[in-house]
Amino acid sequence: MECWRKCDVLIAGAGPAGLATALFLVKNRPSLAGRIVAIEKSAHPRFKVCGGGLIPKTMLALDELGIPLEVPAVEVTRGEAATPVGGVDLSRGGDVLCTVIRRDRFDAMLARTASEAGVEIVQRDRVLDAAQGAGGVRVSTERGIYEGQVLVGADGSGSRVRRAVFGARKETIGRALMTDIAVDPERTPEFTGKRYRFDFRCVSGGINGYSWSFPCLIGGRPHLNVGIYDQRPREFAEKSGEQSRMIAELVAAFPELPLDGLKRHATRWHSFPIRWFDARDSYASGRVILAGDAAGVDPLMGEGISCAFEHGKLAANAICKYLDGDGSALQAYDRALHEGAVGAKLGKLAFAARHFYGPHYRLFFRLARTSRRAQEIAVDWYNGARHLDEVPTRRLITRWARAVLLGEPVR
Ligand SMILES: Cc1cc2nc3c(=O)[nH]c(=O)nc-3n(C[C@H](O)[C@H](O)[C@H](O)COP(=O)(O)OP(=O)(O)OC[C@H]3O[C@@H](n4cnc5c(N)ncnc54)[C@H](O)[C@@H]3O)c2cc1C
Missing domain, CATH: 3.30.70 (Alpha-Beta Plaits)
Incomplete structure (x- = not known):
């Protein structure tokens, strides 16, 4: 028999973006426990094609959620990059640049934590379609119908929710x-x-x-x-x-x-x-928002786990406001993804991708190799170490110029 289920928040996809949204929701508002349903087509632990590199930004998000990394991991403290114009060595005085996990174990850990916090994860059910009206949003799956106040499309780069509500675009x-x-x-x-x-x-x-x-x-x-x-x-x-x-x-x-x-x-x-992120996309339509790969992540490196957590945090804040009666909260989420810290960072990475992968790539790789200090700032900024990626652009440029031209320490 087909199931029919009603709740407050529906999440399509229980990967990092969907689970981060759910975890930030129950952290912000414990009374939402039992009122969030995440629908996942697979069952955890499930294989995910991914390198599993967690940048420090992701580790900060896990700290914020109070989730210890209880899965096997390898810490990386140095990096080597071969470029078309020569090599670059990266290190930040022994700081961890990346923590490498396996996604089956990592995502299962997040799912377990979310379940324990009162998030219902319906596994082995696939979202097929989504439609919305004045009273709510309705999701059809292989096994039934779900209704909620808000839907988060966190169902990855081939997102059904995106296709159903926002239309298809393949060029990104x-x-x-x-x-x-x-x-x-x-x-x-x-x-x-x-x-x-x-x-x-x-x-x-x-x-x-x-x-x-x-x-x-x-x-x-x-x-x-x-x-x-x-x-x-x-x-x-x-x-x-x-x-x-x-x-x-x-x-x-x-x-x-x-x-x-x-x-x-x-x-x-x-x-x-x-x-990947394209500033022309929109991330909210009525009662539906997108997060993680469904929205679009780092165009330069394809790194997406930190974005999934950033989107999840912003989505949870917006959803709480929306459920409290602020009808513009989901549109504010869309603006935050375009104009807030995460949008600004992804916009800069899109700019970098256009140049490092564009016709004058040799010039840009050459520039990237010129200053050790500039490289250190770039790595800290990319990794979100010490929240450097949240520093406004003008202050960041000043810091960069002082470090490169006057030799001031980066920290
Ligand atoms: C080869 C490769 C290497 C990568 N390496 C890294 C890396 O080292 N570091 C990094 O940060 N990022 C990396 N990425 C990117 C990273 O994997 C993604 O950005 C990240 O998984 C995005 O999380 P998400 O939750 O948005 O999507 P996903 O992880 O794709 O999760 C989406 C979830 O939705 C489920 N789902 C999909 N469709 C439906 C449906 N119709 N109904 C119900 N459920 C559905 C899926 O089963 C999945 O569990 C890599 C990607 C690839 C392809």
Whole structure:
């Protein structure tokens, strides 16, 4: 028999964006426990194609929610980036640059925490459609009908909610593919040096992105997660076949790794879309808002977990106000995503993507290599370390100029 369920807040998708929204909602307003339903097509722990790199911004969000990271993780304190004009070494005096987890374990941890806090997660049910009227919003799923006051579309880059309510746009979808390789940690620089590696040389080959290699643990065993991101794969798809180009560039980036099997499909790999931020999009329509990949994340690196948490926090604040009778609160969420700290950061990353992946990429990579201090500020800003990404642009430029020109310490 078809189920019918009524609640206050409906969330499509129980990934980081949906779960962060739910967790911030019950944190802000404990009385919402039992009145939030998240609908998830899979069942946790479920596999998610992802490198699992958590930047410090995400760790701050977990702290804010009071959630200890109780899953196996590898901390990275150094980075190497190969670019078309030479290499860059990154470090912040031993500070953690990235914490690498596996998404099945991480998302399951978030789901468990949300369930314990009173969020109902309906698993193995897929959202098919969403419609809204004056009295509420109605979601049809494979197993029934759900009605609520507000709907959060947090169902990833292929969002059904987005398609149903906001219409489809495909030109802002990037793609990343990845594989995992078991390694001997004693002989692998990513483990011995606690480092991650990026390689942007594929930009010369026409890929708007980079290859990466992250140390990680799978079932307790050391592995490298390696992959490649292309912000605009459609440009290739029309010419030659996007994935074989991406695989060839990935193999070229890490020739010492046993990646040859990728070309022959002898080594298993996974590929998945990432929707990136475009300021022309809207994120609220009536009673429906979008969060995480469904809304659009970092265009430069394809990093999306910190965005999922940022969106979740803003969405929860807006929903609480909306339920209190502020009819403009969801539109204010849309404005915050465009004009607030997260919108400003994503806008700058979109600008950077246009230049680092544009026709004058050599000039921009050269500029990026000129000053060590400028690199440190860029890394802190990107990582959201010490909330640097929330500093207004003018103050940030002043700090940057003083650090680069006068040699003032970055902190
Ligand atoms: C190869 C690759 C590597 C990446 N590496 C990193 C990285 O290292 N660090 C980083 O920060 N980001 C990374 N990303 C991006 C990151 O994975 C996403 O930005 C992040 O998962 C977004 O979270 P989300 O909750 O918005 O979406 P998702 O994690 O996709 O969660 C959406 C959820 O909705 C569910 N769902 C989908 N459709 C429906 C439906 N119709 N009905 C019900 N449920 C549905 C899905 O099953 C899923 O659980 C990577 C992405 C890829 C592809």
